[in-house]
Amino acid sequence: MKRMNPLFFLRLLPRLSVVLFALAGVAGAQAMSIREFHTLEVKEKKEGKAYASYYLVGVLEGLREAGDAARRSGQKPLFCVEGRRLEPSMARSLFESELKRNAELYEADMPVQLVLSSALQNSFRCSS
Numbered sequence: 001m002k003r004m005n006p007l008f009f010l011r012l013l014p015r016l017s018v019v020l021f022a023l024a025g026v027a028g029a030q031a032m033s034i035r036e037f038h039t040l041e042v043k044e045k046k047e048g049k050a051y052a053s054y055y056l057v058g059v060l061e062g063l064r065e066a067g068d069a070a071r072r073s074g075q076k077p078l079f080c081v082e083g084r085r086l087e088p089s090m091a092r093s094l095f096e097s098e099l100k101r102n103a104e105l106y107e108a109d110m111p112v113q114l115v116l117s118s119a120l121q122n123s124f125r126c127s128s
Contacts (some may be wrong), residue, residue, distance in 0.1 A: 034099070034115065035108035056091035059116050072073060080126040094119040 032040075032055060041052045064086070067077035098119035099106060106115060 030058040031111035031113055033109050034106060035110060037112050045064065053092055055112070056095055056116065057088040058088075059113050060088060060120075062093075062115070063117055063120060068090040076126065079124040081124050082127070084124065086120075091116065094123060098122070 037052055037055065040055070041048045044051055062079075064081075066081060070077045095112070095116050098115050102118070
């Protein structure tokens, strides 16, 4: 039986960590759909809009961290901030603009993360 080179696994570790990080996020928490997001905004009278905004900020920060992790492991991130301004307060406007601009693409059962990820990719394109 042929023995595996231990360096093989060390080279794979950064790629595996990104995949495991993504799977842990999926397994640990169910993604909120666009429908659930809008229901949260309306259903919870006074705090609903605030809860929804906090959720968007969390998604934004998670996507940004995933991009940073990809960059650290030598992979190309989905979007590149590169010194431009990207603040948590921008999450809602990015989300709503993407939904309006491409309304025909999104269905109510699609995850909020998909919309915000597309918004970030369109607004913060990588140069190469």
